[in-house]
Amino acid sequence: MQSLNATFSALSDPTRRAILARLALGEATVMQLAEPFEMTQPAISRHLKVLESAGLILRRVEGAKRPCRLAKAGLEAIDQCDEWLAMLRSALTKNYDRLDAILEEMKPPSGNENGE
Amino acid sequence: MSKMTLTTEGATHIVVTRRFAAPPEAVYRAHTQPEIIQRWLLGPDGWTMPVCIVEARPGGKFRYEWVNGKGAGFHVTGEYLALEPYSRLVHVERMHLPDATPDNHVETRFDPDGAGTLMTMRMTLPDAATRAAMLKTGMERGMEASYVRLEGLI
Numbered sequence: 001m002q003s004l005n006a007t008f009s010a011l012s013d014p015t016r017r018a019i020l021a022r023l024a025l026g027e028a029t030v031m032q033l034a035e036p037f038e039m040t041q042p043a044i045s046r047h048l049k050v051l052e053s054a055g056l057i058l059r060r061v062e063g064a065k066r067p068c069r070l071a072k073a074g075l076e077a078i079d080q081c082d083e084w085l086a087m088l089r090s091a092l093t094k095n096y097d098r099l100d101a102i103l104e105e106m107k108p109p110s111g112n113e114n115g116e
Numbered sequence: 117m118s119k120m121t122l123t124t125e126g127a128t129h130i131v132v133t134r135r136f137a138a139p140p141e142a143v144y145r146a147h148t149q150p151e152i153i154q155r156w157l158l159g160p161d162g163w164t165m166p167v168c169i170v171e172a173r174p175g176g177k178f179r180y181e182w183v184n185g186k187g188a189g190f191h192v193t194g195e196y197l198a199l200e201p202y203s204r205l206v207h208v209e210r211m212h213l214p215d216a217t218p219d220n221h222v223e224t225r226f227d228p229d230g231a232g233t234l235m236t237m238r239m240t241l242p243d244a245a246t247r248a249a250m251l252k253t254g255m256e257r258g259m260e261a262s263y264v265r266l267e268g269l270i
Contacts, residue, residue, distance in 0.1 A: 008124055008241060077244075084247040088130070089122050091159040096120060096134050098156035099146055103138035106146075 007077045010054035015039070016047050020070065020078075023057060027069040124241070132237045140226040143233045144202035147224065148172040158182070167191070174198055178207075190214070190253050202226055213253055217246040 010016055019033055034044040048068060051057045056074030059066045120134045136143050146152045150168040157180065158165060167181035176196045183189040193216075194209030205224045211217045222239045242250065 008128070012124065080244070080247065084242075084251060085122070085124075085130075087251060089120075092122065092132060092134075093120060094160060095156050095158065096136075098158065099143075100136065102146060102152060102155055103136055103142055106142050107138065 006054040007056065007074075007081055010050050010056055011078070011081075013047065013050075015044075016051055019044075019047060019051065019068075020056065020074075023068060023070045027067045029065050029067050033068065125238070128241055130239050130241055132235075132239075134235045134237075135229060136233045136235060138232060139202075140228055140233045141202040143235060144205070144226050147205060148199070153180070162186075172196065172199060178209075188253065211246075211250065213249045215249075217242060217249065 011020075015037060018037070022028060022033060022036070030041050030044055030048065033048070034041045037044065048057065048059070051068075051074075052059060054074070055071055055077065057068050058071045059068050120132065122130065122132050125131050146156070148170060149172075150170045153170065154165045154168045159182070163182050163184050165180055165182050167179065170176070170178045172178075174196055177193065178196070179191060179193050181189065181191040191212050192209050193212065194207050196205070196207045198204065198206040203226050206222070208219045208221050210219050220240045220242065222237060224238075225236045227234045227236070
């Protein structure tokens, strides 16, 4: 089973998120991935290693190149994280909106209020 | 207008912030007094909390039980590790779905923010199995399709 922590760890870096966004458009080589970033290829390769070990991308061998693509398991893990975060966000938003109304009721009568 | 932020912190935490137009004392009370908790800590529309037991002291236990009126329900049990009125709460909790999920460690701070309060809640990310079980409780029902994407991804 895909570990959520490995997924979040892999996604916690903006460069890795950008790499995934690029791979959503299709397969790419390290050189192609390095292009939009001011980073060396070894630095990009390190990020790819993290994404690969989190199961988010797959790499195949093509001569001296190792093109990358998004892994299905990676996409599913991302979707599941998204779904869960969306559920949490929705539940908390409703809770705190209800709490706003209760806090309004709890306020002392307006005659005693200071500085409002 | 977005009063709430929800961000992931590293690989293991979620941080939620929310501003309230009431002083820290009121917001703190709303988090520790059962008769108030029962009115807002409900999640999606349609859920109620018929049981809310809170021992608001260090080492004290709490138990929240929710039902959706359609046969679904679950409960949370937890213990307080620290209470600093009216600025900070630390507790652990787990959901019973019905099997207990791993403990979630939660620190909630209530800081003065003008005439109001800035609440900051830091909690543990659940593992994949817990997340799937939570989605299966039916909590997602009645939730509009929501398209929260991880910031900046795709």
